[in-house]
Amino acid sequence: MRYQTILHYIEAAARYGSIRRAAEELALTPSAMNRRIQAFEAELGEKVFERLPQGVRLNPAGELLLFSARKQIAEMDRLRSQIADLSGMRRGHVSVACSQALAPYFLPAQVMEYNAQYPHVTFNISVSDRGAAEHALADFSADFALIFGATHLPEVEVVLQAQQVLHVIMARDHPLAEQDCVRLRDALHYPLALPTKAFAGRQMLDLAMARSSVPHRLLLESDSFEFLKSIVAQSQALMVQIPIGTPTDPDGAIVSRKLDSRDVPHGTLSVLQLRGRNLSVAAARFLDQVIRALEARFHVT
Structure with missing residues (x-):
C-alpha cells in the first residue's frame, strides 16, 4: 500500500502523456507531482518516463511498472469493495x-x-x-x-x-419507416451515411452490398454515430446500427428498422x-x- 498514491500519479501521467494534465485531474500542482515522480524514480533507481518537449512517455521500465501498478490498483479496488460490502457501505x-x-x-x-x-x-x-x-x-x-x-x-x-441483427436508422417520416423489416435492395435506393470502415457494422454492410446487384450512393462517412444520426434526422439518408445502439424514444426524430437477415447476416x-x-x-x-x-x-x- 506504500506506493499506491505515487502509482496513481504515474498511471495518470502515462494516460494523459502529460504531468500537467495529470496534475490538474488530481488537484495537484505540476511541480509537486513532478517532484514526487522524480523522488520515486530515484528510490527505484530507474527513470520511468522519457521527458519530451510536449509531455512525457513511458520508457520500457515504465511500461513494466505501469502494468504492475494497474494490477495492484485493481486488486486494491477489489479489496476495498469487499471490505465496504462487509460493512454494508x-x-x-x-x-x-x-x-x-x-x-x-x-x-x-x-x-x-x-x-x-x-x-x-x-x-x-x-x-x-x-x-x-x-x-x-x-x-x-x-x-x-x-x-x-x-x-x-x-x-x-x-x-x-x-x-445483433443490423438495423437501418432513418428519419421518422422516411418512406421506409412504414416497413417493419427492410430489404437491402430497397435501402440502397437512398443515400447512405455510414460509419467508417473500422466499424464491424460497416464491414458487415459492405460485404452484403458487394453481393448485391443494386448500386449504392455513399453520402458521407463519420466515426461519430451522433453526427450520423443528426444527418439522417434531417434527410432521406440511411445509417446502419446494431439494435443495442438504436434509438429508444418512440416519439423521437429518428426510428430504426431491422434489415432482412436474408440480406445481411447477424x-x-x-x-x-x-x-x-x-x-x-x-x-x-x-x-x-x-x-x-x-x-x-x-x-x-
Whole structure:
C-alpha cells in the first residue's frame, strides 16, 4: 500500500502523456507531482518516463511498472469493495470499455439502474475500438468490456455473446419507416451515411452490398454515430446500427428498422473479461446486471 498514491500519479501521467494534465485531474500542482515522480524514480533507481518537449512517455521500465501498478490498483479496488460490502457501505469503482453503440442508450440505463441501488459506486465508461478495449482488459484499466465484433486476445475470455441483427436508422417520416423489416435492395435506393470502415457494422454492410446487384450512393462517412444520426434526422439518408445502439424514444426524430437477415447476416456483441481475473464486488455485481439485461433482450450464448 506504500506506493499506491505515487502509482496513481504515474498511471495518470502515462494516460494523459502529460504531468500537467495529470496534475490538474488530481488537484495537484505540476511541480509537486513532478517532484514526487522524480523522488520515486530515484528510490527505484530507474527513470520511468522519457521527458519530451510536449509531455512525457513511458520508457520500457515504465511500461513494466505501469502494468504492475494497474494490477495492484485493481486488486486494491477489489479489496476495498469487499471490505465496504462487509460493512454494508457498498462502495467501489467500476471501469467498462465499450463499443460506441452501447454509449447512448444501453449503458446509461444500466449505470443509472445500478446507481439507484448502490449510490456510492463510481464508474468510468470508456468508448473504445475492439483492439483498445481488449488491451484495456489486459492492462487492468477496464474490469470488463462490451464489444461488437470483437477479436479475442488469448488472455481475454468471452463471458457472453449476444446476437445483433443490423438495423437501418432513418428519419421518422422516411418512406421506409412504414416497413417493419427492410430489404437491402430497397435501402440502397437512398443515400447512405455510414460509419467508417473500422466499424464491424460497416464491414458487415459492405460485404452484403458487394453481393448485391443494386448500386449504392455513399453520402458521407463519420466515426461519430451522433453526427450520423443528426444527418439522417434531417434527410432521406440511411445509417446502419446494431439494435443495442438504436434509438429508444418512440416519439423521437429518428426510428430504426431491422434489415432482412436474408440480406445481411447477424453479428455478435461480446462481453469480455480478462481470463482468471477476480473482479471487485461492485464490478462483479454490475457485470451480472448487464448480463441479465442482455439475456432479457437478445438471443445469447
